Amino acid sequence: MTDPAAKDFVILGGGTAGWMAACLLANQWRGRGATVTLIESKEIGIIGVGEGSTPQLKAFFDRLGIAEREWMPACDATYKNGISFHGWSNRPGYESYFHPFPAPIDNHTAAKFFYNTRARRTGRDVDAHPDRFFLPALLAATEKAPIAPEHFPFEPTYGYHFDAHKVGAFLADHATENLGVRHIEGRVENVERADNGDIAALITEDRSRIAGNFFLDCSGFRAILFNGALDEPFLPFSDNLFNDSAVVMPTTRADQTRLPSQTKATALSAGWVWDIPLTTRSGNGYVYSSSHIDAEAAECELRQHLGVGDTGEARHLKMRVGRVRNSWSHNALAIGLSQGFLEPLEATALHIVIATVEQFIGSFEAGDFTPEHRDSFNADIAARYEGIRDYIVCHYKVNRREDAAGIDYWAANRANQNLSDDLKSVLTSWYTGGDLTAEISRLGIGKYYSAISWHSLLAGYGTFPDDAKITPPGDDIVIHDVSEIQRFLDRCALNFDDHAQALSVFD
Ligand SMILES: Cc1cc2nc3c(=O)[nH]c(=O)nc-3n(C[C@H](O)[C@H](O)[C@H](O)COP(=O)(O)OP(=O)(O)OC[C@H]3O[C@@H](n4cnc5c(N)ncnc54)[C@H](O)[C@@H]3O)c2cc1C
Structure with a gap:
């Protein structure tokens, strides 16, 4: 048969x-x-x-x-600890944040992060910036590779460029x-x-x-x-996500002595630009909404951002x-x-x-x-x-960036009401001081983005009550010593090699 x-x-x-x-x-x-x-x-x-x-x-x-x-080595590939977001929020202290890939070692710090973000959501003055709580953020900030040596019993989770x-x-x-x-x-x-x-x-x-x-x-x-x-x-x-175009331009890496181990996503006037480090070059592209900026202006803004003047060829793409x-x-x-x-x-x-x-x-x-x-x-x-769409939409919905003169992009994203019921539930839980981890589990959406990802995004943009409404934590709050967490992460990071050095084993 x-x-x-x-x-x-x-x-x-x-x-x-x-x-x-x-x-x-x-x-x-x-x-x-x-x-x-x-x-x-x-x-x-x-x-x-x-x-x-x-x-x-x-x-x-x-x-x-x-x-x-x-x-x-055949594909000029590098390690990726995650993505850092720059300029999506103008709130002091939250100008950038790092989105890590969830990994087993997070079990040592995630509960404290969730606790602190919830306390801050209810107006208590505790540190709730995601970068202070997760090892990949530190590995990325110090340009280390996410490859654990034999004697370190926690494998980070990582991607590639x-x-x-x-x-x-x-x-x-x-x-x-x-x-x-x-x-x-x-x-x-x-x-x-x-x-x-x-x-x-x-x-x-x-x-x-x-x-x-x-x-x-x-x-x-x-x-x-x-x-x-x-x-x-x-x-x-298109009702949920405005970006429909991209202009792409590779460049030589500005500083050849350094090799970042993260993607950088930097907000521009009508979208954002990626910076992807390869061993041989950087990949860059401005993803934008053609309803808010035309192709020529987008290319001009990208060139300015990259500091390349008129040199190099840009490629324009439409996205469906x-x-x-x-x-x-x-x-x-x-x-x-x-x-x-x-x-x-x-x-x-x-x-x-x-x-x-x-x-x-x-x-x-x-x-x-x-x-x-x-x-x-x-x-x-x-x-x-x-x-996955809902998670991406959330980046735009909670942005705190000022619009450039004459371009109503970031405010329009904040005002966008085309949100799924699941995303509305996530935001309601966050803004009302609810247990977001439990809510994500109830909605069954943790398999797309984990509770760490959702908390990192919302906390990373500083989606908290205004500073005037933040008060010192009372006796009902457990104080997690963030400097203690930092020491723990610093000691973990000592086990990891510099990114370029880690890749040199393939030579
Ligand atoms: C701006 C931008 C940035 C992106 N960034 C990322 C990223 O960071 N990470 C990520 O995972 N993805 C990213 N993507 C998506 C990623 O590029 C694609 O998912 C990936 O390249 C796969 O594309 P594809 O193979 O589906 O299509 P294509 O690469 O377009 O391949 C289509 C193939 O079909 C063939 N073909 C078409 N018509 C015919 C025909 N009539 N007869 C014979 N052959 C035909 C073509 O020759 C080609 O071989 C990005 C996409 C865009 C637009």
Whole structure:
């Protein structure tokens, strides 16, 4: 009897999403007779941005059995402790904060952080800035790598920065050389449908017919299968998230003697700019709302921010922000930018790619390679998008930045009432002095962003009563000695190497 896994998978698109999907599917099922074919058009090319990750990328490489020493140097990759936000709040003492990836060592300090933020929310003068409570903030501030030595029993959780083109090429080599993925170059012009509406084959410009049992749409913002053939509705998030454009410009790192271990997200007049440190350069991009600033002014502001004058070439991109209604439709799965995109503030796109493919693998196997679990899969993926979206929206909703003259961007974000019920509940709990950790657990949203992330965001912008309403803590408040926590973190950090030095082991 044929193994039900012995399916022919066809992937349309050879960007990061396509090659990640190819690796995961071939790794899982090639031993059971599955074939994976990937077709891409070099002429169309890839988007070539997306250079920061969450810890999901580490799990991805671990799953494929690829060591850091194999892929990191090949992709100019660096370690990422998290993201620091600058200029999103004008409240003194809260001009910047760091968003850490949650890790087991947080158990030593998180409860104190939650306690202090709640006390400050109710007007007590206690230190509640997230940077004082978590090890990754200190590792990032001191440019250390999140790699624990053998004698230190707590592994930080971390992501990476990398060159998007090089990661795609690395995965393409791995998929074709080690996992038996067939690679075809060509431009798909037509899609052949079966009587039941399934996709039967992709037809290229030279009339080649690529048939399969299951198809993955990894064709980027073009969404050739989902937008075109399957006509799956796209649900925009433009009411919640205003940014729809980006201008991108790599630069040489200003100070070659230093290698940051964090992404920097700095607010500008109609959006924010990322600074992603690679071993060879910095990746920079201004993500903005075209309703508030035009492309020329955005490029000018980015150049000014980077201090590069007229030198270097900038690339302009439009972003389609939202998601397809169903990521799995008929015998096809949308992955990557064809599936949806939340703006890159929390660098979640590749995270969603990996999570979607892994969940698909689980659902397809559980249903004996039939669409039995398609509806629940689609509901889960939709909830994931919305859970992540809410966290990103919250950054804008609680911002405390002044608008530049003539640009009503930050105030408009603060005034935006298009908030989901879950986000309203989070904010109500925060503003009324409620137990936010319990509320996040009640809402079931902690799997998208943890209680530490939510508390860090809200506390990090100084979302507390005005200074005039803050009073000294009374006897009912337990005083957590923040200098004691600082000493604990300082001693932990002594175990970690300087970032550049940690990467030199790959030389
Ligand atoms: C401004 C910006 C910043 C971002 N930052 C981050 C970040 O920090 N972290 C993160 O995780 N993600 C980020 N992303 C998202 C990230 O770039 C993408 O998720 C990732 O690159 C995957 O893209 P993709 O493979 O879906 O699409 P693409 O890279 O666009 O690939 C599409 C593929 O489809 C092929 N194709 C299209 N049409 C046809 C056709 N008719 N025939 C044959 N082939 C075809 C193309 O040739 C290409 O190979 C960012 C995105 C943007 C826009």
